Amino acid sequence: MGRRGVREEIVEAALEQFHAQGYNAAGVKVITDAAGVPKGSFYNHFDSKEALAVVALERYGARRHLQELVAGDGEPLARLRAHFESLRDAVVGAQFTRGCLVGNFGAEIADHSPVIREAVREGLAQWTDAVAGALTEARDGGALRAGLDPRATAGFLVNAWEGSLIRARADRSAEAFDSFFTLVFDALLPVADPQPA
Amino acid sequence: MGRRGVREEIVEAALEQFHAQGYNAAGVKVITDAAGVPKGSFYNHFDSKEALAVVALERYGARRHLQELVAGDGEPLARLRAHFESLRDAVVGAQFTRGCLVGNFGAEIADHSPVIREAVREGLAQWTDAVAGALTEARDGGALRAGLDPRATAGFLVNAWEGSLIRARADRSAEAFDSFFTLVFDALLPVADPQPA
Missing domain, CATH: 1.10.357.10 (Tetracycline Repressor, domain 2)
Structure with a gap:
């Protein structure tokens, strides 16, 4: 999981999985598995996959x-x-x-x-x-x-x-x-x- | 179900559901429910949702x-x-x-x-x-x-x-x-x- 913290690992994994797979194909478990964090930790950081998607979009935009x-x-x-x-x-x-x-x-x-x-x-x-x-x-x-x-x-x-x-x-x-x-x-x-x- | 036959009902429902919901969100059950046919009838007519999607795309194109x-x-x-x-x-x-x-x-x-x-x-x-x-x-x-x-x-x-x-x-x-x-x-x-x- 590295030093970035669970939330940051989830955001980076979501950016990658949403981009590669699409929104519906990248479920919460796909994202937490890719992040190397327990699925149960997701809702400590995000209210929903939708909320995470908004954060991922903002980060994607900031890198352009x-x-x-x-x-x-x-x-x-x-x-x-x-x-x-x-x-x-x-x-x-x-x-x-x-x-x-x-x-x-x-x-x-x-x-x-x-x-x-x-x-x-x-x-x-x-x-x-x-x-x-x-x-x-x-x-x-x-x-x-x-x-x-x-x-x-x-x-x-x-x-x-x-x-x-x-x-x-x-x-x-x-x-x-x-x-x-x-x-x-x-x-x-x-x-x-x-x-x- | 009307007179169009099961296959035709499935194609028309798929065209509608794929267009409204997207590919991943429109599962086979969503499509067969919309068509008013049993889910089990799907695989009598199509090998896969993917094969149905190709038929739906061809029909969409033909209507342009x-x-x-x-x-x-x-x-x-x-x-x-x-x-x-x-x-x-x-x-x-x-x-x-x-x-x-x-x-x-x-x-x-x-x-x-x-x-x-x-x-x-x-x-x-x-x-x-x-x-x-x-x-x-x-x-x-x-x-x-x-x-x-x-x-x-x-x-x-x-x-x-x-x-x-x-x-x-x-x-x-x-x-x-x-x-x-x-x-x-x-x-x-x-x-x-x-x-x-």
Whole structure:
């Protein structure tokens, strides 16, 4: 169990099991077994699996390095591309499994749990805020195509990414990511149109 | 049970329960109860819940009226918009629940079942083919922005839609759909850039 304490072991194991298995497939016993703690200890720390899922989502969000999008070095669209490239690399490294915990919970369980739906909504909103920050900076620097609203565009990009993850997992292929980068960074966002084919 | 026969009742109940509850939450008993048939009759008709899920996915795909995208009346981009508008209207009519069965299974279960993953892949591929047909027609008629590859663009649109569904369900709002229509039909696809803001 190490030195992290039972609660911390449960949170880390839940993050791993929810991401790998999904919400319903990762039962409390699956999580406590993975944490190496007695099942009976679970309810000393969490009122429910649902409450644990909210903590896991918050922790997942905190590890996305969103601050680098808003205040990192380099041109904002280059930072944005690097952000999505790092997300892509993680999925490729996981052999096109797992996807995004926020999107997975959104698809599987948000309809059925108001507290998880709210945590998914908040996770997507924080991510969208960070992307919108980079797009606003690009717009103010004259690097964003005229007429694009940074916030609506940011929401669309985050949504498009979540769907691209579903496709990449179904195909076990990076083709969906390639299309995302081409359509978003060559066609949708830049000021100048690409050369006609 | 009506006149449809036990197998047909099970398929229709499974389609409903998988869509409303998700794969893991809709157990065989949930499905046979919803179908009004004895649980014991299930295995006379299906080898497994997994096999039933593949049949349900095929039936879901067959009901999407994809042929209207390829060969319907009107301009191809107008047909494409009407297609996504009808998908949006169904989700709004379901109070922003359920989403798309293909995307839901892709997020929840594709990592864990090769046969379901293949059915999800095939469902997304057929849908992409239909969207690509409309985009190819638009391109050939000079109505698609230069440089956009119809097939890669079609894949991107389908993926972006799947992610927009996740967001619309999390937000219980049509805002994600509004952004999709604005970004796709005003900015990404048309020949002429919108007027600078």
